Amino acid sequence: xxxRERPLADPAEAVLDVEGISVWLSxxxxxxxxxFSIRPGEFTGLIGSNGAGKTTILRVILGLQATSTGRxxxxxxxxxxxxxxxxxxxxxxxxxPDVPVRARDVVALGLDGHRLGVPVFARRRRAVLVExxxxxxDATRFADQRVGNLSGGEQQRVLxxxxxxxxxxxxxxxxxxxxLDIRSEQEVVTLLARIATEQRIAVLLSAHxxxxxxxxxDRIVYIAAGRAASGTTEEVVRPEVLSRLYGHHVDVLHxxxxxxxxAGAEAAGPEVPVLLHGSVVSLTDPSSxxxxxxx
Amino acid sequence: xxxxxxxxxxxxxxxxPTVQVAALAGGVVAFTSGxxxxxxxxxxxxFAGEALGDVGATGGSGAFLVSINPLWGFLxxxxxxxxxxxxxxxxxxxxxxxxxxxxxxxALGIAALFLYFDTTHSSTTGASITVxxxxxxxxxxxxxxxxxxxxxxxxxxxxxxxxxxLLATLSPDLAQARxxxxxxxxxxYLVAMAVSVSxxxxxxxxxxxxxxxxxxxxxxxxxxxxxxxxALVAGGIGVLATWLGILLAYDSYxxxxxxxxxxxxxxxxxLVFVFYLLASGLTVARRRRGVxxxxxxxxxxxxxxx
Numbered sequence: 383x384x385x386r387e388r389p390l391a392d393p394a395e396a397v398l399d400v401e402g403i404s405v406w407l408s409x410x411x412x413x414x415x416x417x418f419s420i421r422p423g424e425f426t427g428l429i430g431s432n433g434a435g436k437t438t439i440l441r442v443i444l445g446l447q448a449t450s451t452g453r454x455x456x457x458x459x460x461x462x463x464x465x466x467x468x469x470x471x472x473x474x475x476x477x478x479p480d481v482p483v484r485a486r487d488v489v490a491l492g493l494d495g496h497r498l499g500v501p502v503f504a505r506r507r508r509a510v511l512v513e514x515x516x517x518x519x520d521a522t523r524f525a526d527q528r529v530g531n532l533s534g535g536e537q538q539r540v541l542x543x544x545x546x547x548x549x550x551x552x553x554x555x556x557x558x559x560x561x562l563d564i565r566s567e568q569e570v571v572t573l574l575a576r577i578a579t580e581q582r583i584a585v586l587l588s589a590h591x592x593x594x595x596x597x598x599x600d601r602i603v604y605i606a607a608g609r610a611a612s613g614t615t616e617e618v619v620r621p622e623v624l625s626r627l628y629g630h631h632v633d634v635l636h637x638x639x640x641x642x643x644x645a646g647a648e649a650a651g652p653e654v655p656v657l658l659h660g661s662v663v664s665l666t667d668p669s670s671x672x673x674x675x676x677x
Numbered sequence: 678x679x680x681x682x683x684x685x686x687x688x689x690x691x692x693x694p695t696v697q698v699a700a701l702a703g704g705v706v707a708f709t710s711g712x713x714x715x716x717x718x719x720x721x722x723x724f725a726g727e728a729l730g731d732v733g734a735t736g737g738s739g740a741f742l743v744s745i746n747p748l749w750g751f752l753x754x755x756x757x758x759x760x761x762x763x764x765x766x767x768x769x770x771x772x773x774x775x776x777x778x779x780x781x782x783x784a785l786g787i788a789a790l791f792l793y794f795d796t797t798h799s800s801t802t803g804a805s806i807t808v809x810x811x812x813x814x815x816x817x818x819x820x821x822x823x824x825x826x827x828x829x830x831x832x833x834x835x836x837x838x839x840x841x842x843l844l845a846t847l848s849p850d851l852a853q854a855r856x857x858x859x860x861x862x863x864x865x866y867l868v869a870m871a872v873s874v875s876x877x878x879x880x881x882x883x884x885x886x887x888x889x890x891x892x893x894x895x896x897x898x899x900x901x902x903x904x905x906x907x908a909l910v911a912g913g914i915g916v917l918a919t920w921l922g923i924l925l926a927y928d929s930y931x932x933x934x935x936x937x938x939x940x941x942x943x944x945x946x947x948l949v950f951v952f953y954l955l956a957s958g959l960t961v962a963r964r965r966r967g968v969x970x971x972x973x974x975x976x977x978x979x980x981x982x983x
Contacts (some may be wrong), residue, residue: 444854472850481719482907483847496855498837500905528902544851566813584870 403452430605469545492544535566705914738791811882
């Protein structure tokens with residue numbers, strides 16, 4: 383595991399503090415006593431399977447979801463609706479190819495999309511800021527194309543620029559790697575890691591697979607069964623930590639720089655070991671490898 | 678040269694008061710419809726636009742019964758319809774499909790009843806044509822200031838809401854994260870759309886109002902890349918279709934088969950359609966050339982999106 387060598391910031395200056403939050407949705411506790419904090423310049427992966435509560439955590443941080451207990455501090459202050467300190471890239475934003483909006487327009491809306499009226503003053507300053515932001519995410523090449531005609535990876539860059547142009551301290555991304563091919567996946571991760579380091583922005587990215595993030599992640603927040611564990615990958619992605627989280631025994635396999643989390647047979651039922659996390663596509667003979675370890 | 682001009686433009690065309698009123702009211706309404714319609718198309722609310730026109734017909738035909746200008750009937754009914762659409766929620770279109778269908782059918786049924794009373798009892802001949810297919814050449818001059826005022830109000834609202842509306846249209850999630858009240862912006866837009874459709878119902882008819890709302894923006898979308906420009910181009914296409922339609926209607930007095938003039942609403946809608954076909958044809962031709970030139974990247978883009 384090649385984690386980036388970088389001195390972590392002083393814990394006192396955390397840009398995000400999630401302190402013991404619990405969330406109930408339609409009579410079910412989807413998050414239980416979740417705590418973690420993120421410091422400037424850190425790249426944090428929010429990892430969990432589909433439906434584990436990743437989006438709920440992000441919505442709580444954004445102030446769009448109420449909690450029953452706990453509190454969230456962003457840069458030391460209480461969260462609020464439209465917090466200029468937070469940039470957000472929602473999941474599954476798919477732009478319509480018919481919509482007459484260029485990549486450049488989407489980025490500009492990140493600057494002042496909430497304002498009334500049409501931009502009349504300071505047009506040049508606005509254009510310069512947009513140009514700089516497009517350059518920062520390597521999107522200048524397709525800035526004047528319709529955003530709906532861009533590839534998935536290019537649209538993600540535009541969305542990241544849209545979120546970053548208002549100069550947030552915290553950037554939240556909800557499953558930005560979903561539906562990307564492996565090359566675009568790596569490009570987006572590298573870009574985000576670079577932004578975190580260069581602009582001292584805390585990046586919190588949710589994903590169901592931790593593997594594309596392993597090289598870039600400073601810290602991981604792993605969610606399972608409504609509970610979370612956080613720390614460095616070495617601290618969190620261990621059988622004893624994850625077993626406590628899941629409430630039953632799990633194994634952590636390291637195969638060719640990839641991590642695979644599997645449940646033991648007694649937890650999943652009598653028939654087969656269950657793959658909880660990661661994918662086995664990079665293994666030469668996946669079925670034998672998984673059954674060997676869990677039997 | 679002057680021969681061609683007088684063949685195209687009948688003598689006395691520009692000095693006819695009817696033509697002047699029609700050109701002013703029709704032009705203003707067409708521009709407003711095009712600008713408002715751009716968002717209707719982007720938000721995929723064409724069906725809501727059609728519904729506003731259909732329910733508007735009930736109000737328009739009711740207005741004839743009580744002898745007020747049909748504009749107020751269109752407007753009142755369309756605003757009620759907008760409230761209904763907002764209350765049921767346009768997003769859950771599928772579950773509301775049945776209710777909407779029944780309400781629209783009933784509204785048109787009541788319109789049919791009113792129109793029957795209009796033509797048989799109060800001897801307002803031509804009420805059916807006026808309500809359903811418009812009255813651009815018989816617009817009461819006293820209503821023109823109201824038409825211009827309402828159009829200005831609608832355009833002002835769109836201008837004011839431009840950026841939040843655009844962002845909410847692109848992605849409600851992005852808009853919500855920016856603190857935009859997506860539902861409120863959507864409701865305000867629906868009201869603007871209801872007013873715009875009412876105005877179009879007055880000029881080219883309740884049944885044809887959607888053509889002016891959807892056609893010009895759909896045409897503009899084919900070749901304009903920028904949102905603000907697309908709104909202006911859509912408005913411009915609407916105005917062009919309306920003015921050309923008025924010109925042709927004036928000329929058509931000597932056309933077969935009846936030599937009594939063709940309906941201006943038909944000519945406007947036909948022109949809107951012709952413009953759309955032209956733009957589509959040009960886009961297809963251009964895309965075909967583009968694909969031939971950049972074969973590699975075009976294939977790659979589709980692959981990544983799949």
